[in-house]
Amino acid sequence: MKQLNSIWNFFSSVKLAIFTLSFIAISSIIGTVIPQGEPTGFYVNQYGPKVAQFFQVLDIPDMYYSWWFTGLLGLLSANLIICSLDRFPTVLKIIKADNLSILPSRLDKMSDSSSWQRVQGDVAKLNISDILRNAGWRPESRKMETGELFFSQKGAWSRTGVYIVHTSILVIFIGAIIGHFWGFKGNVMIPETKSSTKIFSSGSRVPIELGFEVRCDSFGIQYYDRGMVKEYESSLTILENGKEVVQKFIEVNSPLTYKGITFYQSSYEGYQEFIVTIEDVDSKESKYFIVPFQKQKIWDGKEVRFGIINAEALGQRVVRAKLWLKAGDSPAVIEWLEDNKSINIKNGDKSYTVTVKQMYATGLQVAKDPGVWFVYVGCGLMLLGLYMAFFMSHKRIWLYQKSDGDYSTVVLAGSTNKNKIEFSRQFAELEKQIRKSYGA
Amino acid sequence: MDSSQLLGITTFTYLFSTLLYVAILVFKAPRLGYIATLFTFIAWLIQTGGLVLRWMESYQLGFGHAPLTNMYESVVFFSWVIVILYLLIEWKFKTKIIGAFAVPFAFLAMAYASFSTDISKTINPLVPALQSNWLIAHVVTCFVGYAAFAVAAGLGIMYLLKNRSKSGDQKSSGLLDTLPPLKTIDDIIHKTMVFGFIWLTAGIITGAIWANSAWGTYWSWDPKETWSLITWFVYAITLHARYTRGWGGTKIAYLSIFGFLAVLFTYYGVNFLLAGLHSYGSN
Ligand code: HEM
Numbered sequence: 001m002k003q004l005n006s007i008w009n010f011f012s013s014v015k016l017a018i019f020t021l022s023f024i025a026i027s028s029i030i031g032t033v034i035p036q037g038e039p040t041g042f043y044v045n046q047y048g049p050k051v052a053q054f055f056q057v058l059d060i061p062d063m064y065y066s067w068w069f070t071g072l073l074g075l076l077s078a079n080l081i082i083c084s085l086d087r088f089p090t091v092l093k094i095i096k097a098d099n100l101s102i103l104p105s106r107l108d109k110m111s112d113s114s115s116w117q118r119v120q121g122d123v124a125k126l127n128i129s130d131i132l133r134n135a136g137w138r139p140e141s142r143k144m145e146t147g148e149l150f151f152s153q154k155g156a157w158s159r160t161g162v163y164i165v166h167t168s169i170l171v172i173f174i175g176a177i178i179g180h181f182w183g184f185k186g187n188v189m190i191p192e193t194k195s196s197t198k199i200f201s202s203g204s205r206v207p208i209e210l211g212f213e214v215r216c217d218s219f220g221i222q223y224y225d226r227g228m229v230k231e232y233e234s235s236l237t238i239l240e241n242g243k244e245v246v247q248k249f250i251e252v253n254s255p256l257t258y259k260g261i262t263f264y265q266s267s268y269e270g271y272q273e274f275i276v277t278i279e280d281v282d283s284k285e286s287k288y289f290i291v292p293f294q295k296q297k298i299w300d301g302k303e304v305r306f307g308i309i310n311a312e313a314l315g316q317r318v319v320r321a322k323l324w325l326k327a328g329d330s331p332a333v334i335e336w337l338e339d340n341k342s343i344n345i346k347n348g349d350k351s352y353t354v355t356v357k358q359m360y361a362t363g364l365q366v367a368k369d370p371g372v373w374f375v376y377v378g379c380g381l382m383l384l385g386l387y388m389a390f391f392m393s394h395k396r397i398w399l400y401q402k403s404d405g406d407y408s409t410v411v412l413a414g415s416t417n418k419n420k421i422e423f424s425r426q427f428a429e430l431e432k433q434i435r436k437s438y439g440a
Numbered sequence: 441m442d443s444s445q446l447l448g449i450t451t452f453t454y455l456f457s458t459l460l461y462v463a464i465l466v467f468k469a470p471r472l473g474y475i476a477t478l479f480t481f482i483a484w485l486i487q488t489g490g491l492v493l494r495w496m497e498s499y500q501l502g503f504g505h506a507p508l509t510n511m512y513e514s515v516v517f518f519s520w521v522i523v524i525l526y527l528l529i530e531w532k533f534k535t536k537i538i539g540a541f542a543v544p545f546a547f548l549a550m551a552y553a554s555f556s557t558d559i560s561k562t563i564n565p566l567v568p569a570l571q572s573n574w575l576i577a578h579v580v581t582c583f584v585g586y587a588a589f590a591v592a593a594g595l596g597i598m599y600l601l602k603n604r605s606k607s608g609d610q611k612s613s614g615l616l617d618t619l620p621p622l623k624t625i626d627d628i629i630h631k632t633m634v635f636g637f638i639w640l641t642a643g644i645i646t647g648a649i650w651a652n653s654a655w656g657t658y659w660s661w662d663p664k665e666t667w668s669l670i671t672w673f674v675y676a677i678t679l680h681a682r683y684t685r686g687w688g689g690t691k692i693a694y695l696s697i698f699g700f701l702a703v704l705f706t707y708y709g710v711n712f713l714l715a716g717l718h719s720y721g722s723n
Contacts, residue, residue: 014680014684014685015685017680018677018680018681018685021673021676021677021680022673022677024673025669025670025673025674025677028666028669028670029666029670031661031663031666032663032666032667032710036661064661064666176659185656185657224502224503224565225502226565228564228565228567229567229568230503230565230568231568231571232568251568252568252569252571252654253568253569253571253572253574253650253653253654254653255653255656262656264654264655264656265568266655365655365656366656367656367657369656372652372658375648375658376649379645379648379649382641382645383638383641383642383645386637386638386641387638390634390638
């Protein structure tokens with residue numbers, strides 16, 4: 001029993017908390033200096049085989065998920081839980097305390113306390129509760145042998161602020177654990193017009209089945225006038241059993257979430273293929289084709305042949321493409337088209353609206369994290385708790401009226417757990433008001 | 441008048457403010473106090489004008505965004521918050537001399553922003569990842585926190601100076617007589633740190649939300665994130681040591697300075713010495 005007690009005391013001590021927090025803070029530096037998540041060879045090259053082996057033992061290449069670092073976080077959690085269990089009952093007792101059971105003689109010893117005499121006479125008409133209420137306090141009272149005691153308090157629950165902060169850390173940890181075991185991170189490249197039913201896990205590249213299909217309808221890059229990239233955007237469609245269920249334009253900072261799985265715009269790849277959309281102006285029929293560079297295509301049944309015979313590129317990005325098009329037996333036309341701008345092309349007696357667009361694949365980061373809401377709730381609780389702990393205080397006042405004969409004595413006393421200076425000012429103000437009401 | 445002129449002027453006005461506050465201290469001329477306050481406030485208004493103008497200029501360039509998106513802008517904002525925070529403390533605690541220990545940080549920040557060759561002052565459009573309201577919330581909350589920690593460190597230095605002169609030789613003590621009592625400084629250090637801690641907490645949280653909306657990972661242990669967490673721990677430890685173990689005075693003063701060094705490393709060191717997601721700050 002004694003042993004159990006000393007274990008308990010060890011885990012509930014703030015000394016341990018300060019030690020653990022310092023240890024976590026200092027050891028965290030390692031991972032900011034030594035690159036994380038590189039293959040083993042990297043460490044051998046950089047630091048030599050001996051050091052690399054030592055790193056392997058301590059899991060330095062992945063230190064924030066290593067046995068000892070997660071152990072430290074576990075120790076912190078145990079510390080938080082036991083410390084709170086140790087102290088919270090006392091706090092609850094203070095919150096729920098019957099403050100009217102105090103001995104009037106104790107009032108003189110409060111941090112703020114003052115007493116004065118008054119003449120009995122007409123004050124019987126005075127309603128002390130009203131006076132206190134006007135000053136912003138809601139009093140309860142109890143008749144005693146020698147007089148009457150009034151009590152009022154504010155912000156008793158602010159005492160739980162610290163515990164809300166501590167709990168919030170645990171809630172965030174729970175969220176992180178849920179995300180780790182029941183979520184995944186991955187990515188996938190989907191060429192325009194194509195779809196995928198699976199993605200690939202970030203680290204291991206293991207395929208993960210989505211349970212539905214995601215299609216990239218189109219991908220585009222917008223530029224500022226100066227040529228810097230303004231936005232990457234993809235139009236995504238979700239399909240269930242071949243049926244379109246959701247369609248959304250996504251951008252960096254504006255993902256698509258479906259069934260708890262979120263798709264983030266993260267990269268792209270430009271192909272040497274083109275998406276050519278042709279509309280027959282007369283019949284309004286239109287069709288798109290995926291056209292490899294310098295390969296001829298035929299619009300079946302329409303006798304339209306076409307191909308991209310040349311292209312002008314800035315890096316990976318095609319700016320203009322040279323289209324060759326021939327309808328039936330008319331002589332072919334050749335035209336330079338700006339990327340993704342439609343133009344009208346006449347060939348013989350036929351007229352077509354044509355768009356040529358370089359084909360891209362959109363790179364999607366895909367994440368499922370059922371724990372993220374715990375993390376967010378934890379963050380909210382933390383801010384709430386900090387506000388309560390730092391900006392609110394538990395203020396208590398007592399007023400005791402003792403009558404002996406023609407005279408009576410009034411004792412006003414108060415205490416607070418925080419921000420004593422501010423409270424003393426309020427107390428002085430209250431005392432002034434009460435004395436005035438008494439005509440003292 | 442353009443924003444860079446106004447912000448350039450601010451650098452010199454903050455230098456002059458610093459000198460005024462030091463003069464109060466050296467010449468024991470409390471009447472200079474009102475002049476110093478007034479002057480600092482005007483300097484702050486000029487800087488506010490500079491920031492607003494810069495904001496408007498970005499709209500004229502066709503890609504308007506709040507002036508909070510690169511190293512230069514964040515350093516300017518940092519000094520702006522230091523000064524307004526300091527003025528609020530002066531107003532609340534009715535003491536002017538501490539300006540000699542707070543305003544220099546604002547001046548140094550502005551001087552660094554203006555003269556360092558590491559920092560580009562051009563207004564650039566935002567790359568896609570930075571186009572988020574969470575970014576604005578993130579920068580504002582972090583830098584309010586950092587500014588509070590800067591003020592706390594200034595006060596920490598003041599505390600240590602006064603404390604040393606008290607226990608040591610008598611000659612220099614005359615100079616520091618005008619400083620508020622140690623207990624008052626200690627109290628203001630603590631309150632400023634608490635204030636900074638809440639903002640830093642909010643800064644880390646908004647950063648996590650932003651990362652989650654852009655990449656789907658609220659925490660990835662990149663060096664900047666990790667260092668902000670280390671800084672946060674330093675202040676959490678300080679609060680516990682004070683509240684539950686009764687640390688105060690010199691120890692807390694040292695911790696306020698130590699904490700600010702962690703802030704500086706998070707803010708500056710990581711950008712220039714370590715690589716990571718936040719390297720946008722280095723251009
Ligand atoms: C990063 C982790 C932690 C944070 C952010 C945190 C935050 C806080 C805050 C804000 C306070 C209020 C301080 C004040 O009013 O000045 C506090 C108090 C306290 N903390 Fe923590 N804390 C953490 C970890 C811990 C741990 C691990 C323990 C374990 C023993 C602990 C024990 C305490 C105790 C005993 C108090 C005083 C409560 C009271 O009597 O009112 N804290 N903490």
